[in-house]
Amino acid sequence: MSRKKQISKFRYNIYAILSVVVFLILWQLIVSLGYGGIIPSPVVVFRTFLIKMTDSRPDGSTLPTNILVSLQVACTGLFLAIAIGVPLGWLMGWYKGIDRFVRPIFEFIRPIPPISWIPLTIIWFGIGLGAKSMIVFFASFVPCLINAYTGIKETNKTMINVARTFGASNFKVFTSVAIPSAMPLTFTGIRIALNSAWSTLVAAELLAANAGVGYMINMGRSFGRVDIILVGMVSIGIMGYIFSYVFKKIESVVVKWRTV
């Protein structure tokens, strides 16, 4: 990294930290001056956060357990969505036959909002890992597939012709030209999937769960514990942030040619 880049990155970090600090100070100030209503101060929330690390009250699980449960659901659903959605999108983009075969089912499923699957999956799978993973799957499968598909469709025609004139088989053109060229959009799809995975996960946990961060938030509401609700929300924010950070790192390795 060049010196100039390092400096600008350092500046960026300073600003980021500053904005968080200012936010916390304002929050504290508003509560201290008595304008906060039911909202507890950040100090209280932080204390609850520390207590929740080991205390399972009031919802029945400690914060780490809740996070782990949520993570497990999110990862299972997301992993399946990527593992099925991305290759299927690529294949549909390249092979007309597969496209024609899958498209009617896909077009039917696509407009159904992911959370409307919740009642069905509860009856079907109960309220365990399976049901919620399924919902997360539905939410993230669609963007994975669509973007992988579009990525293939947008492959530069000339580059396909380069491979063809070199005598590459259709499959070889697919793997050596279409897929690499679809990678950036595929990752865009995965990033969108990541977001919708989180939002549907929390929705699912609010409705059907006995552990997890969303469940904890809901219990916080039942017990009138705003601090618990806030701890849950902050945890989700942080997890979401970590997830996108990790994926960005993976992306910058896989589509290195884009970032250098």
Next chain:
Amino acid sequence: MSENKIQVKNLTHAFGDLLVLDDISFNIKNEEFVCVVGPTGCGKTTFLNLLTRLIIPTSGEILIDGIPADPKIHNISFAFQEPSAFPWLTVEENIAYGMKIKKESKDVIKKRTDEVLNLLGLQKFRKQYPHQLSVSSEQRIVIGRSFAMHPDLLLMDEPYGQMDIKMRFYLEDEVIRLWKNFKSTVIFITHNIEEAIYLADKVIILTNKPAKIKEELEINIPRPRDIASKEFIEYRKYVTDQIKWW
């Protein structure tokens, strides 16, 4: 084997009602450098696409070494008019790409990649990606990639269309260097008459659409050629008179 490497027989092509190529026949000798000149939109690109079977001709035949042209059998490379270096491959991976398709051995790939990088003077950039280089270098990668295959037939579609004069002179010498080194048979499309006469053993002049062959002209000037020499200017004047596109 006949002396003619490439035989084009009565090639005709129409897009629907639009007749683009009208009964074109000619031969190309082994290791010959042929330039095709013709006005914009007359069907030059279509002609190359027919040679590589990207488009199937309405009628007529193209033989390479006496066998109907087929990219799966023959070693054909095509430097397209549009930028076509793969952005996701490094410079050296781009150059090796065609050889990998042809399943050349690792040693051959390595040897020829080095050879091309040396001839192009791009050794320093071998690990870089095309977009990190200038537009002209990107085009040079494409041309290097084409020569590295040791093609039976190398097609170039106005590869230097976007370049300024100075770069063109440099690249034209470079293409001659690559051609001599790799002993390829080349069809080079251009609408720059000077470029055609500078490069070619033989110039094929096409008419306006629908394109026919107006004339096949051998250029008998020893290389390296001097564009200011008397014979060069005479050739240029002659071809210009033949064309009169305007």
